[in-house]
Amino acid sequence: MTDNPIKVAIVEDEFLIAQDLSYLCEKLGMTVVGQAANFDTAVKLIEETVPDYVLMDVRLQGKRDGVNVALKAFETMPSIKIIYVTGSNEPPTLARIDEDHPYAVLIKPVGERDLARVFGFGN
Numbered sequence: 001m002t003d004n005p006i007k008v009a010i011v012e013d014e015f016l017i018a019q020d021l022s023y024l025c026e027k028l029g030m031t032v033v034g035q036a037a038n039f040d041t042a043v044k045l046i047e048e049t050v051p052d053y054v055l056m057d058v059r060l061q062g063k064r065d066g067v068n069v070a071l072k073a074f075e076t077m078p079s080i081k082i083i084y085v086t087g088s089n090e091p092p093t094l095a096r097i098d099e100d101h102p103y104a105v106l107i108k109p110v111g112e113r114d115l116a117r118v119f120g121f122g123n
Contacts, residue, residue: 006030006119009051011069012085013037013061017108021055021085024112028121039064039072046073051080053103053119058086058093070100083118085110 008025010032012018022032033049036042038061046054046069054073056066070082081103086093089107097105104118116122 006053007033007049007051009033009042009045009049009054010035011037011042011045011054011060011066012057013059014057017057017085021110021115024110024115025055027112028116028119030119038062039069042066042069043072046080047076050077053081053083055085056082058084058088058097065096067096067100070102074101 008030010018010021012021012035018035018037022035025032033051034045036045042060054070056070058066060066060069066084073080073082082100083103084097084105085108086097086105087108094105106114106118
């Protein structure tokens with residue numbers, strides 16, 4: 001573990017998936033600054049905690065999606081890195097993600113190796 005661990009926010013509307021992602025991030029030595037399941041809570045979490053990365057689901061509770069959250073976050077934090085975690089690799093979903101500035105895209109289910117790779121830990 002480093003003196004300044006990577007700070008990660010998790011935006012995911014499925015509680016068990018959010019818990020799993022949180023566990024995996026902590027296992028890799030990162031600090032999870034919080035979880036959110038909808039646009040308003042996610043924007044507030046990101047603004048208050050200023051994470052290094054956001055693990056972002058595309059589909060969220062409510063009318064606005066993860067891309068809406070990311071675009072809002074970029075208004076004040078253009079250097080934030082968004083890692084989309086989605087259960088859909090269909091062209092419309094991937095096109096929606098491309099409207100943003102994705103750092104990476106992971107297709108569910110996401111495992112420890114997937115996260116380690118995208119964060120640059122090992123292999």
